[in-house]
Amino acid sequence: MPSAATLLRDVFGFDAFRPGQEEIVHTVATGCNTLAIMPTGGGKSLCFQLPALMRDGVTVVISPLIALMRDQVRGLRAAGVEAGALTSGNTEEETAEVWAALEEGRLKLLYMAPERLASGAALGMLRRIGVSLIAVDEAHCVSQWGHDFRPDYLRIGELRRALNVPLAAFTATADAETRDEIVAKLFDGQPPQIFLHGFDRPNIHLTFAAKDGPRQQIMGFAGARKGQSGIVYCGTRARTESLAQALSQAGHNACAYHGGMEADARRHVEHRFNSEDGLIVVATVAFGMGVDKPDIRWVAHADLPKSIEAYYQEIGRAGRDGAPAETLTLFGPDDIRLRRAQIDEGLAPPERRMADHGRLNALLGLAEALDCRRATLLGYFGEAAERCGNCDLCETPPETFDGTEAVQKALSAILRTEERFGAGHLIDILLGNATDKVRARGHDTLPTFGVGRDMDKRGWQGVFRQMMGHDLVRPDPERHGALVMTEAARPILRAEAPIRLRREVAQRTARPAARALVSEEDAPLLSALKAKRRALAEAAGVPAYIVFNDRTLIEMAETRPANLDAMARVGGVGATKLDRYGADFLEVINGAVEEVHPTRRKLAGRAAGEVYDQLIEAQARLSRGPEGIDKPLSCSASLLARVASQRPRDSDALARLIGEKYAERFGPAFLDVLRMAD
Known part of the structure; x- marks a missing residue:
């Protein structure tokens, strides 16, 4: 069995594991039941793909979406690994090809959707093909506490028992409740080896902004990143279409995606996104787990996500290659009302609704944070973190003020109007605006009428939004969204606890300038490498990142490898890709490339x-003997490659490897070379 380090280098093209990967790979490869919670983009797939190559038999991978399976199969095949998927989207030829590989014992990884496990024939087939490991991707789908519950995931535990093989489950977002349910449903409550490897994605820049002309905010953000692949998430189908149209009219390559589209239209968008550079998809969360494109450079939320887990999962689709990526999340009072109403009006039991409010509160706390966003986000997942220097609050700390008195005035207005009105009417009372509605209800005679004239309307809108964000008040769906006070507000109302708020200022365009991926000096070469990648991808009919992802091209542009050995040391360039593409990219970097013997090419790096x-x-030197007068003699390239790889220690071992005739002429010289190499 090849070692994990050898496979990592030769197949996947990496010299070292990412933090946490090596221990997980070893645990899975040795047949231990495993649950690994790793950050999105942290290299989860490698933690079951590599053990699959180390173990005999077939590894079955249960994955939630066809697009995700197809993407991983393409990537594995490009790296020289026999992999296939049995999905409802297969052509007859594709299915026949997978079956042939299974029957011949060539296939190492078989991808399947959980829904396929409902078929009675599936178990018999899996028993026959010699499954040695089950890997479960996006394992949080098994949990009704999670945000992507899939009932068919509940069958996986039965499959593990029936096949009696180890199971490795992977997810990026699993709080304590979700972890407990994964263990119960997939492992029958018998604790597997659990790895909880940090949630931090330090390459992703985090920005939140209060809505202030959200369409223009999104347009400005996208405009500064023109030509980069991005996703804009919207709360409604209609908004995806209108915003995609606006972006297209502004000269962007953009399209919409939502669950109301025909299946063929959705597949067409998925194909375009995977194969085209610089496409923006404006989508609902239906455009979700199937996205595994490594070089998405930015993700924007035009509307507030439904929970902090959903936010983490969605921004995690950016920068999976480890290169810099950026996010922007817009939010406003209407978002908060909508999300609260969705929870309150849902059919979930009371304890689930309470948990969902807690998850929304955590996201609102992140949106209204006054210090480092990354520290706040990681704190929710139980990790301590220093100030990151890579979020909007670290770069531009907000101006804050003691908001205790302002919140007390707002709460007083809410209570004196019997919790029957929304923020607009309450702000009119605080500002002393004697509108028809205020006078008709006698609210111009309240003690709170006009007590808030020390702040303008914009300031009070910010106070009410932040009160909703801190869960001091909630919209009541039974009173048409009227604000009601929560228990969390009572200590502030009684002056038993202070609160600091952000001072509302004129909204700046969020991060107008995109971060450069490489220096100005290396930018032209990176563009040329991307053009070559695009041409090779189109010729092969695969997405551009299947050839090489952005991070690999960035390293090429910065290090400028001069030959195949140097190219082989670039992260992401495995043996198969080096053989297939190495010369093409070296030609872009250096011009003409010297022809290399195929045997030598296999030893590159x-x-x-x-x-x-x-x-x-x-x-x-010795081909015609030491005096240059003997009959020419030379070892074959493959024989020299064996000597270089096996490195015999003495003349007897060398003679056994290359034969007496060659050893007599070349033995001493070859042994000198081998000694110097040790």
């Missing part, structure tokens, strides 16, 4: 490659 070169030189 390894120590054996340099030893091979020295053996070639030694052989050339």
Whole structure:
């Protein structure tokens, strides 16, 4: 069995594991039941793909979406791994190809949707093909506490028992309740080896902004990142279409995606997003787990997500290649009312509704945070963090003030009007605006009428939004959204606890300038490398990132490898891709490329490659004997490659490897080369 480190380098093209990966790979490969919670983009897939290559038999991967399965299969095949998927989206030819690979014992990874487990024939098929491991991607789908519950995931536990093989489950978002349910449903309550590897994605910049002309805010954000792949999430289907149209009219390559579209139209958008550089998809959350494109450079939310887990999952679709990525999340009082109403009017039991309000509160706390957003976000997941320097609050700390008195005035207005009105009417009372509605109800005679003239309307709108964000008041769906006070507000009303609020200022355009991926000096080369990637991808009919992702091209542009050995050391360039694409990209970087023997190409980037070169030189010196008068003699390239790789220690071992005839002429010189290489 090849070692994990060897497969990591030769197949996937990486010299080192990311933090946490190696221990998980070892645990899964040795057959232990495993649950790994890792950040989105943290390399979860490798933690079951690599053990699949280390173990005998077939690894079955249960994955929630066809697009996600197809994407991973394409990536594995591009790296030289036998993988296939049995999905409802397969053509007859694709299905026949997968079956043939299974029957011949070639297939190492078989991807399936959980719905396929409902078929009685599925279990018999899986028993017959010699399954040795089950891997479950997006394992939080098994939990009714999670945000993507899929009933068919409940069958996976039965499958594990029936096949009696180890199971490895992976997810990016699983709080304590969700983890407990995963263990109960997938592992029959028997605790697996659990790995909880930080939720931090330090390459993603976090920004929140209060809504102030949201369409223009999104247009400005996208405009500064023209030509980069991005996703805009919207709360309604209609908004996806109108915003996609506005972006297209502004010269962007943009399209809409939502659950109301025909299946063919959705697949067309998914295909375009995966295959085109710089496409913006304006989508509802229906455009979700199937997105595994590594070089999405930004994600924007035109409306507030439904929970902090959903927010984390959705922004996590940016920057999966580890290169810089940016996010913008817009929010306002209407978002908060809508999300509260969705929870209150849902059919979930009371304890679930309470938990959902708690998750929304955590997101609102992040939106209204006064200090480092990353520290706030990671704190929710139980991680301590220093100020990150890569969020809007670290870069531009907000101006704050003691909001205790302002909140007390607002609460007083709410209570004196019997919790029957929304923010607009309450602000009129506080500002002393004697509108017809205020006078008709006698609210111009209240003690609170006009007590808030020290702040303008914009300031009071900010106070009420932040009160909703801190869950001091909630809209009551039974009173048409009238604001009611929560228990959390009582200590402030009684002057038993203070509160600091953000001072509302004129909204700046959020992060108008996109961050450069490379220096100005390397930018032209990066553009040329992307053009070559696009041409090769189109010729092969695969997404551009299947050739190489952005991070790999960035490293090429910065390090400018001069030959195949240097190219092999670039992250993401495995043996198969080096053989297939290495010369093409070297030509872009250096111009003409010297022809390399196929045997030598297979040793590129390894120590054996340099030893091979020295053996070639030694052989050339002695090909006609030490005096240059003997009959020409030379070892084959494959024989020299074996010497370079196996490195025999003495003349007897060398003679056994290359034969007496060659050992007599080249033995001492070859052994000198091998000693110097040690």
